[in-house]
Amino acid sequence: MSAVRDSVMERGVPDGSRMNADSRLSVEQVSYAYSPNPSQAPVFTLEATSFQVKSGEIVAVLGPNASGKSTVLKLVAGALQPLSGRILLNGMETHLMGARLRAQKIAMVQQESQLLFPAKVWEFVLQGRHPHGKSLRFETESDVTIAKDALGQVGAHHLMDRWMDQISGGEKQRVILARALAQQPTLLLLDEPTLHLDIGAQVDFLHTLKKLTIANKYAVLIVTHELNLAGEYADQVVLMQKGKSLRVGTPSSVYQRDLLEQVFQTQLVVEQRVNGRPRVSVLEKSE
């Protein structure tokens, strides 16, 4: 894990992260209804959902397709306005923040970005400094230092001068994470960040994320389909089904065989490992 060693050796922790000591995301009884047309009945409803993410903690939102995971993420990101309830980041409602302030506090890691024109890796990471810039946003020396540190922290320093479309999927995901770190956020949101990665790259990515979450005291909310990776790396999980949050708690308390079988509609086995983390195996479907 050269990435982790780099970050520990360089101590290149972005300044903002030192102020994150008591940051906290509170999702309080939040609901939402989506209808394609205002005059039609909603086609998807998110029922009152509550959970918290403390600094230095990874919370994973789990559930089958169309369970409302992405809606929760969009609501937290402030892209959607809750129908009821509120989402507070250090006491401020996320959807009421201006775009710029929000981007200073919340960073989003999505799947691969489609670029219209080619960009170098360093240019891409510097985009993370956009919300902190003045008018015209010409990057300063300190922006460059922060971007370099961010690349170092995810172990991608050597990719700096490569083109974004000429690096592997795993490398790209690290670079996208670096851009989020360069935003110096308090809250880090990740939307299925390991979707296109092989198993080694998935573990690598989450291991780096875990170290950084603790070192930089980020509050991290991650949406994923990977039950085992979430079980291994998340401090809390929120299990969702059809717009309801069924259970919130530690992975070992939420990963109950009956519950998971009912949610994912498949037979599976849950083992509790010696490190206290659960492991889920899927059983062959009986006809």
Add this chain to the structure above:
Amino acid sequence: MQPLTLGKVAVRCGILAVILFVVVVIALKFGAVPVSLYGLAKDLIGVLIGRSSEISSEYGMIIREIRLPRIAMGIFVGASLSVAGTSFQALLRNPLADPYVLGVSQGAAVGSILALVIEPHIAMRPEIAAVFTPLGGFIGATLTVLVVFFLGRYRGEIENRTLLLSGVIAGMFLGAIISMLITMLPSSSTRGITVWLMGDLSTPMPPILAWVLRTGFFVCFALIYLTASDLNLLLAGEKEAMHLGVDVRKVQIVVYLAASALTGLAVSVSGSIGYVGLLVPHVMRLIFGSDYRMLLPAAAFGGAIAVVIADTAARTVAAPSELPVGAITAIVGAPLFIYLLRRKLA
């Protein structure tokens, strides 16, 4: 890691400004009356520092009254089209977008043709008559912009695919109206329309129109340039831009309106000069990269240089008769575009 600085932008713009100056001096030399290049350069600097009266009297009138205004028109038309194209490419996230993609030019053409048709039938003061056709063009362009904007909105937000499709359809519809008007009207009242449709700088502009074009360019350019770093992020998509702190809706509206106004102004005075707004942005992107803080001013200079050169060719290759400048930009532009496309594929 060498990020763009204001200094770098200034130096590169300085170099482009020198190239533009040289092109202008050469363009001034071409014409029926021979003039020395050295004398021209010296006199042009005199004009730039506000001592235009010192131009020697033998050719001063030709330079001041005929060639310079036409070149100035070429500069602002070229810069407007190129900046508009660069902006639309980011706004619509489409490298094939040009200033005419949303139907603004066809709207301006319909407005201008209608103005040409009704002009002889109504009595008006000469100063209004002088700007009547361009005014008609600008009104046509404005109405098109508003209609396309209205059609391109979905749930109160600009949706770039819907906007693009609405623009393309509006352009086709207005194109049909242009064909109909040209066919139905007597040839005497549509004389010059065909040339105008191809883009033409030979009609002298009244000073007030020159002022409007100049001021309009600087205002719209400033508005777009203030969003330059936001446009860099919009290239990656609206959602990403939003998560990086861009007020997407505001930027879209500002850029859409300013880029449309630039197109409307340029088309109203010169017709639709093709390819400049599509190609110059791509050529500048190859040279300077795709950072909009550099690309927008580079596109402005590049567009100005391209149109001044094309217009000089239009005036001289078939002298004493003139070709429409749009024919030159299309003849050079189409092969250049194919070359760039092949190069990209390779």
